[in-house]
Amino acid sequence: MAIRVKRGASGRRLDFLAKLRPLLRASVDPERMVRSVASLLAVEVGQYCIVDWVDKRGTIRRLECEHADASRRARLRVLCDDARFEEGSRVPRLVASGGAEILSRVSEQARQRSLPDVTVLDGERVRSYMAASVVVKGVTVAVFTLVVTHGTRRYDESDLAFLVAVADWTGLGLENSPTPTRREAQPRTSSGTMPRVSLPPRTSSGFSAEEASTAVRRTTPLRKGG
Secondary structure, three states: HHHHHHHHHHHHHHHHHHHHHHHHHHHOHHHHHHHHHHHHHHHHOOEEEEEEEEEEOOOOEEEEEEEOOHHHHHHHHHHHHOOOOOOOOHHHHHHHHOOEEOOOOHHHHHHHHHHHOOOOOOOOOOOOOEEEEOOOOOOOOEEEEEOOOOOOOOHHHHHHHHHHHHHHHHHHHHOOOOOOOOOOOEEEEOOOOOOOOOOOOOOOOOOOOOEEEEHHEOOOOOOOOO
16 A cells, blocks of 8 residues: 555656646746746645745745635735745745755644744644745745645655755756846845844754654755756
8 A cells, every 4th residue: 555655646746747847948037937836836736835036136025825726826815915024034044044844743833933924814724834945056046835724634754855856946947047047145035134144053943842853954955966
């Protein structure tokens, strides 16, 4: 049974990659490319996919909020317009580190403490979370955030590894885009203040000790050697 489940997951990921390749090869502007990847992630990996973007001035802003259910996207995007990023919070931290992280099971305390910017529709609660940065030529240009709000699905290490791979491929797509992404070396939050840019040690965690048993933090990128 375990082998059958593993093969099923592998098959779904191969299908995903087949759909991803044309998106990354399309001659579109960088923001449109990232939006397309986010839409695919929401549908194929689920359930929510949020994209935070670092523009050419180094300002972090919420670019897109996608949902596996297309009927919910309009309401969700209205909520995402209100996203704000505090200095040292998870998105500026991921932008600074170029890393990835996962919290397989999210308690209400963890959500309030570590994920206040993660926007979901009224009546829903974040149950599982993971995020990965998109890096172009050593500089973070975006962060993909995926969350589960209902059902029994919980992200695991294999899901995080797959998300990191998708983020890597997206970075290559942006690098090869006719209009390559460029920005200032240091990101700014939407309020205009500079976040911390010194990298935390590899063992640091934005989660509490109680959450650490279910959290995995990558403060350095999980990138393939080149």
